[in-house]
Amino acid sequence: MSVRVEDLTRSVTGSKGEKTLLQDVSLDVPNGEFVALVGPSGAGKTTLLRAIAGLDPATSGQIMIDGRAMQGLAPRERNVGFVFQNYALFQHLTVAKNISFGLDVLPRAQRPSRTEIAQKVSDLLQLIRLPDLGSAYPYRLSGGQRQRVALARALARRPGLLLLDEPFGALDPVVRRAVRTWIRSLHEQLGLTTILVTHDQEEALDVADRVVVMQDGRIMQDGNADTLEIRPATPFVMEFLGESLCFAGQISRGWFLADEAHIEPFQVADQEAGPAVAMIRPYEVTLVPEAEGSSLKRTGGRYGMARLLVDLGARSVEILRPEAEMPAVDGTKVNLAISSARLFRDGHLLHGKDPVVSAVTAENIRASEIPAHVLSAN
């Protein structure tokens, strides 16, 4: 089923006055897509998910599921599968009864026969790979098992739309990864449209076709993993999607000049002159030996990358360089040469020909080699 959210706003009046939880949120999820809503806590992800399910009313705007306006429709009339963060299993019912709940409450005329329900339950138990736990009570299950039961329960009435609220939150990292892959395969196998809420950006990029980044009740950016990486709309998106470093500076006659010392300038084609912020991932930087440069300290490493603490004077930044380079730079003073960066001005990405400026991998372009007129302009 497709989902269309148009200008959705939700505000509540609390003890501290009016509070806006969602502000003009618009979202289009075509049939069969897997979308992840990410953002820090309080960004409005869960509020949006609950609004789609009909659990929380919207102040204005509308929600369409399969082209049908959902205004005034109770959650039970929407046929969406919903998995809560705390699973919300019925503790007094066995796993099998939990799964069949959606069928058991159907009016007699629509309700499948007892044997059909039993068959359906055993199929779903098979699907969640817990074939022997039908008669167990939820409290006996582990977190991962409970989560799968909650999923099976949500799927029993064959919803076209599956809404998952932080489904991996309470699981340990190993189980998390397994469940993530499994949910993705389930999504494809059953031809579902899935909307997932998570605060873990890696999880989102990993599992979803499309990631919607939210902040303060608004959608900041909506795109696939590549778009978000190459063209993050705001510094927040860039920061939220992974470790990043931020360098303030000036664009002047086609060059970016960092305010801090020890950062090599780099060329930026067709960008307007003025103040700008260059943001990079910690590995998008190379080291240039420089007698007057900053000192380095190795603080750790993983996957063949060494983590280096670079002293920039007023602050220190952590960068990643291949371990292979280490002996060469150990103990030397260096400058940082940015190899690619995204430039922001006034909190938004600067749109040039190419937003990711593949800077001079700089076979050592030195400040001294930069045309004099660039420096004098600063």
Next chain:
Amino acid sequence: MLKPVHALRVAWPRPGDPLPGFRFALITTVFWIGLIVALPLTALIIRPWQEGTGAMVAAMQDSRMFAALRISFTTAFLAALLDVPLGIILAWSLVRAHLPGRRVVDALIDLPFAIPTAVTGITLATLYGPQGWLGAPLKYLGISVAYTATGIVVALMFVGLPFIVRSVEPVLREFPPELEEAAGLLGARPWQILTRVALPTLMPAIVSGFGLAFARGIGEYGSVIFIAGNQPFRSEIAPLLIVVRLQEFDYAGATSIAFVLLVASSVCLAGVAWLRRRVARGLIAGADS
């Protein structure tokens, strides 16, 4: 393998237990419980037989006693049962409905715990008496409450209600709203959410509250005797009959009633405990094992 010495040590609190002087506290507590609970109970069990088995057998054949016991148990049961829906609704409105004056109602609910039962009895007798505010209109409708078994039920409902409310309220407060939402999303209508999700989850607390109200009802004396009329075979409760027998210096009769009351109450409460375990299946770890 554990050596026996170790096995013994396991039964004692481990060193550094947060309760200071645990061993001393435990011994003192057990001694006190023995003195104030176990000893009187033992005496109650032994005393009836001291007048001779014959006297006991004779006392046991007293039909007035059985009538009183029957009235005590049926009225206590009925009152506790009628309190259940009222208690649930009260607890629900305390927790869910943010009514004005909620705090006042909250405080009033405990009133039956606090006021002397005799005061309750006189108040109810005045209210439901033939000339009372409620008694007069009810009499006009042909219903007499005062001086009948109905009056006993009314009095017992009054004293039993807080037990249900106070048992259900905390559980309802902890009840995750997601459970109701999940049921709704799965297609349950409001009444199905109530009967299939909310009530079963509250059931152990309801049964506990029922058990407490029922137990209190069996033993209740002060609030009942003023409104009951106390006619033998019709509205005479067992605790009152004990007093009557004592005033007649019939100690065998009094203690035999007490003995039967003790046994019957124990059986009833064991039944309540069993029922609670049954409905707690899945809700309280270990209840289904």
